[in-house]
Amino acid sequence: MVKVEKIDGSKVALEIEVEQPVVEDALNQAYKKVVKQVSLPGFRKGKVPRPILESRFGPEVLYEEALEIMVPDAYDNAVEEAGIEPIDRPEIDLVQMEKGKPFIFKATVEVKPEVELGEYRGVEVTRELKEITEDDVEKKLDAMRHEHVKMHVVDGAVEQGDLAVIDFTGYKDGEPFEGGSAEGHSLEVGSGSFIPGFEEQVVGMKAGEEKDIDVTFPEDYHSEDLAGKPVTFKVKVQEVKRKEYPELNDDFAxxxxxxxxxxxxxxxxxxxxxxxxxxxxxxxxxxxxxxxxxxxxxxxxxxxxxxxxxxxxxxxxxxxxxxxxxxxxxxxxxxxxxxxxxxxxxxxxxxxxxxxxxxxxxxxxxxxxxxxxxxxxxxxxxxxxxxxxxxxxxxxxxxxxxxxxxxxxxxxxxxxxxxxxxxxxxxxxxxxxxxxxx
Known part of the structure; x- marks a missing residue:
């Protein structure tokens, strides 16, 4: 049996009564679990009769285990009977748990709130539809050209947009610093991926050329040892690669x-x-x-x-x-x-x-x-x-x-x-x- 009480907001309190035969069955199950952990003089472990167990420790010794057996099913059945839809875990409060009487508990839970529908047929809205132009098509085709770009090695000097394959070692106060060196590093010049001022000084270098590049790390650089500090990179260009974009023609298509x-x-x-x-x-x-x-x-x-x-x-x-x-x-x-x-x-x-x-x-x-x-x-x-x-x-x-x-x-x-x-x-x-x- 369940009594339903609506509380403020979308909370509901369910007073749930579990019939005495069900309670007794749960107590029997609880006894079978609890008795395995009990030792009393004159009885083998796990063989203490239930009346003696309850007499010695009180009937409450079985209540906690019995509650774990009864509450979940009783709560689920009450939710179904009340026709509610909980959206959170319930708060459980014990109302009555006495020998020979029904078990009564209260479950307070937040439920799916009631909705008061307004007008939902024929709402008026605007749809913004952008006209696709020839310019949009050209931009897409240009993006496709960039996706299929090819790189080829050139003999000339590094230009903006080139890929410079470089070896470098960074020095602070004349000593190499950790994480400041690499070999065969591919640097896209103009990408802004390196320390400010570095890429601009790579422009004009040729394959095989070596150069000292002086830069200063930004004040907000993640390494405190380097933040705001001037350093020198010894740089050697291995090779220079230039992007070659395909022509927009039938072959490309x-x-x-x-x-x-x-x-x-x-x-x-x-x-x-x-x-x-x-x-x-x-x-x-x-x-x-x-x-x-x-x-x-x-x-x-x-x-x-x-x-x-x-x-x-x-x-x-x-x-x-x-x-x-x-x-x-x-x-x-x-x-x-x-x-x-x-x-x-x-x-x-x-x-x-x-x-x-x-x-x-x-x-x-x-x-x-x-x-x-x-x-x-x-x-x-x-x-x-x-x-x-x-x-x-x-x-x-x-x-x-x-x-x-x-x-x-x-x-x-x-x-x-x-x-x-x-x-x-x-x-x-x-x-x-x-x-x-x-």
Whole structure:
């Protein structure tokens, strides 16, 4: 039996009663575990009868173990009976635990809040769609030329943009310093990857030439021994390599694509850029529609849900950094921020995401949006194709990780967004020029 009491905010208190026969069964199980650890004169270890055990130590000796047996199932059953959706771990308080009586406890838990939906059909938003021009196509083709650049050795002097293969040794106060030497180092002159003032002095050197280069380390250099200090590098150029960009012609098109002519490649680039722009605009307008619907609705945003969303966002950030060869710890060290700083920066956006998801959930329920078994199967097949794994392997993974319901929920969310997009009033406008950002 369960009594439900709503507390302020989105908390609920459940007073849960467990019938005496169930209590007795749990006490018996508890006795079988506890007695193995008890030794009393006149009895072999583990053979003390329950009445004597309770008489000697009190019936409470079994309560802790019995509670661990009873509470989880009783709580789960009460949650199902009450029809609530907890979003956090419950606080458990003992109300009654006496021999021969039902066991009563109170579970206070934060639940998924109720959403008061506003107008969600026909919200008005604008879609900014950038016109793809010939200039955009040329920029893309130029980027493709840079991707297929070739390097060739030249006899002349180093110029800006060249790759100088150098040996160098750095000296401070006439002594070599740690980490200041290398052989066969490839330096792209003009990249700004070396100490300020170094690359400019490499310009004009030729293969085989040696030179002393004087520079001063920046005041904020990470090594205190070198920060702000003047040093001398003895530099020798091994060879000079210059970039050779391919010409934009039919040969280039045949080399980098499945097309035989430059005209065909240009048309393909144009179509792909248009598709990318349409996808970008679609993503942006979907976010606008969902945020507009969320703004029209009332939904409390519980802290536990925000914290979980921040966890997810920092997890995404960590994954992205790993792809760039960084760790979260290294990133915080470089930026001078703590994990608490990063989490706080994400709090507002996390709250917006939580509210949007709560509103979408409410729309799913109100509109009766479902994810069919066929749709789930189709999504699993796409995962299998993407990862090059058998469908059964992916299916077993989702089931083993308990992610099947998550997959089904994602499908519902996608269908809910599609529904809102179909109902929305979308006006196309020309995209404004992007602002220059540092």
């Amino acid at each position: 045949a080399e980098v694509s499945e097309f035989g002519t430059l005209a065909e490649l240009k048309e393909d680039v144009l179509n792909k850029l248009k598709e990318e722009e349409e996808n970008r605009a679609k993503t942006v307008v979907e976010e606008k529609v969902v945020q507009a619907v969320a703004a029209n609705s009332e939904a409390p945003v519980p802290d536990p849900m925000v914290e979980r969303e921040i966890d997810r966002m920092t997890g995404e950030m960590e994954q992205f950094l790993r792809m760039q060869g960084l760790t979260l710890e290294k990133f915080t060290s470089l930026t001078g921020k703590t994990m608490e700083d990063l989490r706080e920066e994400k709090r507002e956006e996390a709250g917006q995401r939580v509210k949007a998801n709560l509103v979408l959930d409410a729309i799913i329920e109100k509109e009766g949006i479902e994810a069919t078994d066929e749709e789930v199967e189709e999504r699993i097949e796409k995962f299998a194709e993407s990862y090059g794994q058998p469908v059964e392997t992916i299916k077993e993974y989702f089931e083993a990780q308990g992610q099947s319901n998550v997959l089904r929920q994602e499908i519902k969310f996608r269908k809910a967004v599609d529904f809102l997009m179909e109902e929305a009033k979308i006006t196309d406008v020309a995209a404004s020029e992007p602002k220059q950002e540092e």
